[in-house]
Amino acid sequence: xxxxxxxxxxxxxxxxxxxxxxxxxxxxVEVEQMLNTDEYTEKKAEIGHDLMNKIVxxxxxxxxxxxxxxxxxxxxxAAKKYEHPITKDVFYRCMFMVMSRKGFASGFTITxxxxxxPSIKIHAVTRQPIxxxxxxxxxxxxxxxxxxxxxxxxxxxKKKIQVTPNEFKMAKxxxx
Numbered sequence: 001x002x003x004x005x006x007x008x009x010x011x012x013x014x015x016x017x018x019x020x021x022x023x024x025x026x027x028x029v030e031v032e033q034m035l036n037t038d039e040y041t042e043k044k045a046e047i048g049h050d051l052m053n054k055i056v057x058x059x060x061x062x063x064x065x066x067x068x069x070x071x072x073x074x075x076x077x078a079a080k081k082y083e084h085p086i087t088k089d090v091f092y093r094c095m096f097m098v099m100s101r102k103g104f105a106s107g108f109t110i111t112x113x114x115x116x117x118p119s120i121k122i123h124a125v126t127r128q129p130i131x132x133x134x135x136x137x138x139x140x141x142x143x144x145x146x147x148x149x150x151x152x153x154x155x156x157x158k159k160k161i162q163v164t165p166n167e168f169k170m171a172k173x174x175x176x
Contacts, residue, residue, distance in 0.1 A: 030126035
């Protein structure tokens with residue numbers, strides 16, 4: 001009976017080792033959580049001072065909790081309003097510049113999907129630009145067995161890109 005248990009554990013271990021499945025990156029997970037805008041129409045985002053203040057405060061609290069460091073929003077980069085033509089469901093997609101002063105002071109941008117009715121509710125947050133589209137083919141970024149190099153000789157690059165006087169004159173004549 002013990003041999004059966006050992007065999008089952010061995011099979012499970014081999015499955016876990018050799019068939020790990022595909023794990024999504026944090027960026028892919030965050031972008032997937034963003035609301036799908038295909039069924040929505042983009043409207044002009046007319047956001048008053050009071051509503052924008054509530055959105056900024058709610059977003060700041062959310063990202064401070066998510067990234068586990070104190071942050072503050074210093075700039076609103078973009079704001080878009082999306083409305084569903086049938087259900088009249090409305091949400092805003094805003095992009096903010098955020099600063100953090102814990103440890104090394106740093107800045108980053110976030111894009112956030114927000115519903116404002118009946119109260120302010122953060123739906124999803126990502127560090128991607130407001131209209132991000134993930135690349136369709138990510139294989140070049142996932143290749144294994146590619147040897148890394150510490151440095152590439154600058155002299156080789158410089159020789160390759162040095163422009164001769166004749167090449168410079170030809171390029172100048174093309175502009176004229």
